[in-house]
Amino acid sequence: MSGRIMPLELIDKCIGSRLWIIMKGDKELVGTLRGFDDCVNIVLEDVVEYEIDEDGTKHKIELEQILLNGNSVALLVPGGSPEN
Amino acid sequence: MGEGKKKDVIDLAKYLEHGVRVKFNGGREVTGMLKGYDQLVNLVLDDCVEFIRDPLDPNKITNETRNLGLVVCRGTQVWIISPVDGMEEIENPFLET
Numbered sequence: 001m002s003g004r005i006m007p008l009e010l011i012d013k014c015i016g017s018r019l020w021i022i023m024k025g026d027k028e029l030v031g032t033l034r035g036f037d038d039c040v041n042i043v044l045e046d047v048v049e050y051e052i053d054e055d056g057t058k059h060k061i062e063l064e065q066i067l068l069n070g071n072s073v074a075l076l077v078p079g080g081s082p083e084n
Numbered sequence: 085m086g087e088g089k090k091k092d093v094i095d096l097a098k099y100l101e102h103g104v105r106v107k108f109n110g111g112r113e114v115t116g117m118l119k120g121y122d123q124l125v126n127l128v129l130d131d132c133v134e135f136i137r138d139p140l141d142p143n144k145i146t147n148e149t150r151n152l153g154l155v156v157c158r159g160t161q162v163w164i165i166s167p168v169d170g171m172e173e174i175e176n177p178f179l180e181t
Contacts, residue, residue, distance in 0.1 A: 004100055005120030005128045007156045022134075022152075024110030024161050040158060074108045075132075076156040 011036060014078040019044070021068065022075040026052040028082050029068065040070035050082055058082075093177045094165065096121040103168030104129070108161045111142050115168055116155065125159035 011019075011033070019033040021042065031044030047063040096118065105115045106127065116129025132155040136148040 007120060007122055007126035007128050007159075010120070010128055010154075010156055022112070024108060024112065070158075070160075072110075072161075073158050074110065074112055074161040075114070075134075075152065075158070077132075077152050078154060080153055 008040075010078065011040070011076055014076075018079055018081070020077040020080040020082065021073055022077065023072045024074045025072065028052075029066075030081050031066070034065075036070070040073055040076075042068040042070060042073070044068060091177075092123065094125075094174060096125075096127075096165070099165070099167065105164075105166050105168050106157055106162055107164040108157075109163050110161065111137060113137075113145055114152070114155070114157070116152075119154075122159070125162050125165075127157040127159070127162065127165075128154070129157060130154050 014033050015035060017033060018030060021029045023029075028050045029044065029047055031047035034043040034045055036042045043065070045065045047066050049061040049063060050058050051061075052058050099118045100120075102118055103115060104118050105113065106129070107113050113135045114129065114132050115135075116132035118127060119130045120128035130153075132152040133149045134152055135145040136150060138144040138146055
């Protein structure tokens with residue numbers, strides 16, 4: 001059986017590609033991963049931020065470059081998007 | 085006081101290549117095949133599926149799902165890990181022998 005995949009290594013491989021980030025609340029972001037640190041604070045470029053209201057409507061905001069606080073990051077999906 | 089030897093509370097090696105259900109702080113719930121993990125309980129899940137919650141009652145999950153594929157779960161937000169096919173009892177991690 002092949003070795004296990006280390007989670008932070010998988011995120012590292014994603015540097016330069018699109019990354020879909022799902023927060024613990026009803027917020028998601030997609031952006032190009034520029035880098036991250038041990039706490040998984042993340043630098044993203046060309047970001048689309050999705051917010052989901054109680055009635056299910058999504059709001060999109062576009063941002064050029066952000067530093068995302070890793071405190072509330074729950075899931076990271078390389079190359080994915082909530083538009084699927 | 086203890087000697088400070090780090091011992092994992094849960095042995096994830098036995099769940100590698102198995103289906104696990106992961107619940108997060110905040111109420112999200114996913115299942116997927118465990119492909120990797122680290123000491124901080126960050127996880128790698130393949131063919132991950134998220135169970136969508138009822139917008140009116142975030143504590144209730146609907147039958148709706150969405151496919152996420154290969155994902156990393158942040159150990160800081162992981163609340164429960166259980167095998168997809170049931171519950172498993174672990175040794176009491178608070179007993180010092």
